[in-house]
Amino acid sequence: MQAKQDVVKVGIVGLGTVGGGAFRLLQENAHEIARRTGRPIEVVHIGARSDRPDVDTSQVKVSRDVFAVVQDPQVDIVVEVMGGTTTARELVTQAILAGKHVVTANKALLAEHGNELFALAERHGVYIAFEAAVAGGVPIIKVLREGLAANRIDALAGIINGTGNYILSEMRDKGRDFQDVLKEAQALGYAEADPTFDVEGIDAAHKLTILASLAFGIPLQFSKVYTEGISRLAVIDVAYASELGYSIKHLGLARRTPAGIELRVHPTLIPSDRLISHVHGVKNAVLVQSHPVGPTLYYGAGAGAGPTASAIVADLIDVVRAMREGHGGRVPHLAFQPDALYDTPVLPVEAVHTAYYLRLQANDRPGVLAEVTRILSDQGISIEAILQKPAHAAGQVPVIIVTKIVQERAMNQALARMEALEDIVDRVVKIRLENLDA
Numbered sequence: 001m002q003a004k005q006d007v008v009k010v011g012i013v014g015l016g017t018v019g020g021g022a023f024r025l026l027q028e029n030a031h032e033i034a035r036r037t038g039r040p041i042e043v044v045h046i047g048a049r050s051d052r053p054d055v056d057t058s059q060v061k062v063s064r065d066v067f068a069v070v071q072d073p074q075v076d077i078v079v080e081v082m083g084g085t086t087t088a089r090e091l092v093t094q095a096i097l098a099g100k101h102v103v104t105a106n107k108a109l110l111a112e113h114g115n116e117l118f119a120l121a122e123r124h125g126v127y128i129a130f131e132a133a134v135a136g137g138v139p140i141i142k143v144l145r146e147g148l149a150a151n152r153i154d155a156l157a158g159i160i161n162g163t164g165n166y167i168l169s170e171m172r173d174k175g176r177d178f179q180d181v182l183k184e185a186q187a188l189g190y191a192e193a194d195p196t197f198d199v200e201g202i203d204a205a206h207k208l209t210i211l212a213s214l215a216f217g218i219p220l221q222f223s224k225v226y227t228e229g230i231s232r233l234a235v236i237d238v239a240y241a242s243e244l245g246y247s248i249k250h251l252g253l254a255r256r257t258p259a260g261i262e263l264r265v266h267p268t269l270i271p272s273d274r275l276i277s278h279v280h281g282v283k284n285a286v287l288v289q290s291h292p293v294g295p296t297l298y299y300g301a302g303a304g305a306g307p308t309a310s311a312i313v314a315d316l317i318d319v320v321r322a323m324r325e326g327h328g329g330r331v332p333h334l335a336f337q338p339d340a341l342y343d344t345p346v347l348p349v350e351a352v353h354t355a356y357y358l359r360l361q362a363n364d365r366p367g368v369l370a371e372v373t374r375i376l377s378d379q380g381i382s383i384e385a386i387l388q389k390p391a392h393a394a395g396q397v398p399v400i401i402v403t404k405i406v407q408e409r410a411m412n413q414a415l416a417r418m419e420a421l422e423d424i425v426d427r428v429v430k431i432r433l434e435n436l437d438a
């Protein structure tokens, strides 16, 4: 075994689900890890605002002031798993300025401030590793940055928020109440500190921002992601979609088009026979369409202590290996060389092309459907399927229309005209639909 001076010393900031999991994993697998890195990894300092009865930190220095960890001269690598974007940003900045490498699971921090943090790290010759930031235990960062490095990536579609997928799965399969399922996900350590990040799609948008940069070689642009959550999704639409042969999933979609890049997070109908439509519960999956390999799918646990710790510790191993090899051994943070990132425009949502599921509530009168289909044809929108359900309110019928692909702007114009019709009651429900074929 190596001499004591070869030990790599790590500081962990944050002792929640992820920090506790990483600390435990480093101890449990210490021997195997040292065989992989050539140098043992030891946690020497933990920054945590409170203790955890289930994590034995008696052999480690623990500070309530999290900045004490980055200021500790013996710490070589800082693991930032405290979350948030204010203190965490300051902490990571200080770590970089102190010449320490950083491993982080903080997708919000990177999506919002990653451009500046990566540039700072590059100037100071240190590395920020972030496999745990997206899809927990699924090594999708490494896939995009290294495994698919020879490919031109054209599109990706991911179920990248475990909590949201778990809620959708339980609602659909067991008819469970939204709040009740959310509480369970929180208790299991899957949900964000602020669960609106999960149910309103913000967490997925953070992750999509990171994936899109790695896929297309563009700067991180969180503010340009179109984001819609699952909180307004009605169970009746899940049932009608299923009748038409579709599942509704909350997807993050990034697509390269001749006009620019589509970046969007929203509930999406996908054909029920696609592999990704069978991803249930807290599991994540990312479908990548690239040339020449074609479609590839990556699936696994996207949240929780063990899977996220797996990604954190893998990053630590990478950093330790790179420390042995010198700076030349590292891949660029965003997969492409920093001076080769393109300023490709991100398209506003009105400019995206997709198919749609529409649900209208119509007065049961002759000619109403003819008016609706005329509006669609005026806008150049082709109908793929149409379904009229028996009346469930006096004199009113639900009509479900599935369209072919059209630009969102044309669809919004058609919807405004439909909603202005006297015989269309309520707003029209609009859910985007992707066939996810090549």
Ligand code: HSE
Pocket: 133, 135, 136, 160, 161, 162, 163, 164, 190, 191, 192, 198, 203, 302, 303, 304
């Ligand atoms: N809240 C996140 C999720 C945790 O449910 O996927 C993992 O990033």
